Amino acid sequence: MITDQQVAVLTGAANGIGWALARTFARAGYAVALFDIDGDAARARARELSGNHEGFGCDVSDETQVDAAFAAVDARFGRLDALVNNAGIVGSQEPSTEQDMQYFDRITKVIVNGTFLCSRAAYHAMERGGKGAIVNVGSIAGLVGLPRRNSYGAAKAGVHSLTRSLACEWASKGIRVNAVAPGYVATSMVKGLIDKGAIDPARLSRRIPMGRLGTPEEIAEAILFLASDSARYITGSTLSVDGGWAAFGDVGNASEG
Ligand SMILES: NC(=O)c1ccc[n+]([C@@H]2O[C@H](COP(=O)([O-])OP(=O)(O)OC[C@H]3O[C@@H](n4cnc5c(N)ncnc54)[C@H](O)[C@@H]3O)[C@@H](O)[C@H]2O)c1
Numbered sequence: 007m008i009t010d011q012q013v014a015v016l017t018g019a020a021n022g023i024g025w026a027l028a029r030t031f032a033r034a035g036y037a038v039a040l041f042d043i044d045g046d047a048a049r050a051r052a053r054e055l056s057g058n059h060e061g062f063g064c065d066v067s068d069e070t071q072v073d074a075a076f077a078a079v080d081a082r083f084g085r086l087d088a089l090v091n092n093a094g095i096v097g098s099q100e101p102s103t104e105q106d107m108q109y110f111d112r113i114t115k116v117i118v119n120g121t122f123l124c125s126r127a128a129y130h131a132m133e134r135g136g137k138g139a140i141v142n143v144g145s146i147a148g149l150v151g152l153p154r155r156n157s158y159g160a161a162k163a164g165v166h167s168l169t170r171s172l173a174c175e176w177a178s179k180g181i182r183v184n185a186v187a188p189g190y191v192a193t194s195m196v197k198g199l200i201d202k203g204a205i206d207p208a209r210l211s212r213r214i215p216m217g218r219l220g221t222p223e224e225i226a227e228a229i230l231f232l233a234s235d236s237a238r239y240i241t242g243s244t245l246s247v248d249g250g251w252a253a254f255g256d257v258g259n260a261s262e263g
Contacts, residue, residue, distance in 0.1 A: 009037050009058060009083050009084065009085065011035060011036060011037040011058060012035065012036045012037070012085075012087040012088065013036065013037045013038075013039065013079070013083040013085050013086050013087050013088070014031045014036040014037070014038050014039065014087060014088040014089070014090065014233070015039045015041060015076070015079055015086065015088070015089045015090070015124070015128065016028055016031065016038060016039070016040055016041065016089075016090045016092060017041045017042070017064070017066050017089075017090065017091055017092050017093035017120065017124055018041070018042060018043075018066075018092045018093030018094060019038075019040035019041060019042055019048060019051060019061075019092070020040065020042035020044055020047035020048050020050075020051050020061075021042075021047070021193070021194060022191075022193030022194060022195060022222055023092055023143065023188070023191060023193060023222045023225050023226060024040075024042070024090075024092045024093070025051060025222070026221075026222035026223045026225065026226040027090055027092060027222075027225075027226045027229060027230075028040050028051060028052075028055060028059070029055065029226075030223065030226040030227060030229075030230050031088070031226075031230060031233075032055050032057060032059060034230055034234075036087070036088065037057070037058040037059060037083055038052070038055065038059040038060075039059070039060055039061075039062060039079045039082070039083065040052050040059065040060070040061040040062065041061075041062050041063075041064040041066065041075055041093070041124075042061070042062075042063065042064070042093070043063070043064070043065045043066075043093070044063070045061065045062065045063020045064070046063075047061075048061030048062060048063060049061035049062075049063075060082055062075045062078060062079070063075075066091075066093045066116060066119075066120030066121075066123060066124055067112075067115040067116045067119050067120045067123070069123055072120075072123040072124055072127050073123075073127055075127075076124075076127035076128065076131070079131075080131055085131065085135055086128055086131035086132055086135065086138060087132075087135065087137075087138060087139065087233075088138065088139045088140070088141070088233040089124060089125065089128040089132075089138070089139075089140045089141070090140075090141045090142075090143065090229055090233070091120065091121040091124050091125065091140065091141070091142045091143060091165070092143045093116060093120055094116060094117050094143065094195075095112070095113055095116050095117070096158065096195050096198065096199065097113055097147070097154075097155040097156070097157055097158025097159070097161075098110070098113075098154065098155075098156075098157065098158075099154055099155070099199065099202070099204040100154065101154060102154060102156055105154075105156065105157075109157070110156070110157040111157075113157040113158055113161050114157055114160070114161050114164075116161075117158070117161035117162065117164070117165060118161050118164040118165065118168070121142055121164075121165050121168055122168060125140055125142075125168070125172055125183070128140060129176065129179075129181065132179070132180075132181050133179050133181070136180050137180035137181065138180065138181045138182075139181070139182045139183075139184075139232065139233040139234075139237070140172070140181065140182070140183045140184070141183075141184050141185065141186065141229045141232045141233050142165050142166075142168065142169050142183070142184070142185040142186075143165070143185070143186060143188065143225075143229070144162045144165045144166045144169070144185040144186065144187045144188075144244055145158070145159075145162040145165075145187055145188060146187055146188070146189050146190075146246070146248055146251055146252050147159040147162045148161075148162025148163040148164075148165060148166050148187065149163075149166070149187055149244075149246075149252050150252065162187075165185060166185055166187070166244050168183075169183050169184060169185040169242065169243075169244060170183075170242045173241040173242030174242060177241055177242075182232075182237070182238075182240065182241040183241060183242065184232045184237070184240060184241060184242070184243045184244070184245065185243070185244040185245070186225060186228050186229055186232065186244070186245050186246075186247045187244050187245065187246045187247065187248065187252065188220060188225045188247050188248060189214060189219075189220055189246075189247070189248025189249055189251035189252070190205075190210055190214070190219045190220065190248075190251070191219060191220040191221065191222055191224075191225055192219045192220070192221060192222070193222055196219070207219070208263055209263075211261070211263035212259040212260065212261055212262070212263035213251065213254070213259065213260055214248070214249045214250065214251050214254075214260055214261060214263075215249060215250030215251070215253065215254055215260040215261055216249030216250055216261065217249075217260075217261035217262060217263050218249065219249075220247065220248065220249060224247065225247050228245060228247045232245065
């Protein structure tokens with residue numbers, strides 16, 4: 007079935023930024039394909055949106071599952087206009103000398119391989135349609151050094167690099183590839199780090215020029231812009247959506263918090 011609506015695949019769509027993305031894209035008129043490793047949660051979220059949306063179980067790090075999920079999207083919607091590579095897992099907070107290579111590899115596989123596999127799978131439908139927009143969710147961790155967050159930071163830097171290489175390769179096909187680099191956003195990922203004592207929210211807020219954490223909706227709206235025709239001459243860019251976090255280079259606090 008071919009739909010008249012624009013179609014967006016959003017990965018990691020059952021929670022946090024991904025769920026805000028699903029609501030934001032649906033509100034903007036897209037038919038949304040929600041991908042999540044937790045397929046039941048993705049399907050439940052699609053029902054919650056109510057409309058021409060569908061949830062799919064897909065581990066983005068698994069090539070077979072990714073290709074099957076994109077084939078299912080093609081069969082269901084017949085077109086693909088936007089892909090947001092949002093699925094991610096948080097990095098280890100252990101001292102580097104105690105970090106486990108299994109965990110290190112898993113983060114790389116989900117974040118770097120997942121972004122590449124989904125982009126590659128999306129390419130064919132976008133090329134057929136003559137245009138498309140991919141937005142990758144990077145991080146401030148991929149721009150600057152955050153102690154102990156080795157695999158996470160390296161993976162996010164890899165996402166920023168993939169953004170540039172795919173943008174240059176696919177520009178002539180009408181496919182734009184951009185990224186956002188969120189700062190700290192109040193999702194369960196960050197709440198988990200706060201609960202473990204790995205992050206002090208008050209101290210963190212003082213490090214942010216705007217004096218507060220971001221909301222999932224603020225990240226989703228920036229991504230919607232990059233996916234839209236309003237961004238039609240933008241490709242290969244990484245947009246900081248961080249309340250000024252990455253811009254701050256002075257000593258001491260960036261705000262009163
Ligand atoms: N929260 C932040 O402060 C923050 C900051 C910068 C970047 N990010 C990035 O934003 C993205 C979303 O983060 P969040 O805070 O919303 O996380 P979250 O943990 O709230 O949600 C992540 C979602 O991704 C899904 N997921 C995990 N592994 C997956 C896999 N292999 N395949 C498919 N789905 C998978 C989870 O089931 C979950 O629904 C991540 O890429 C994260 O690195 C988050």
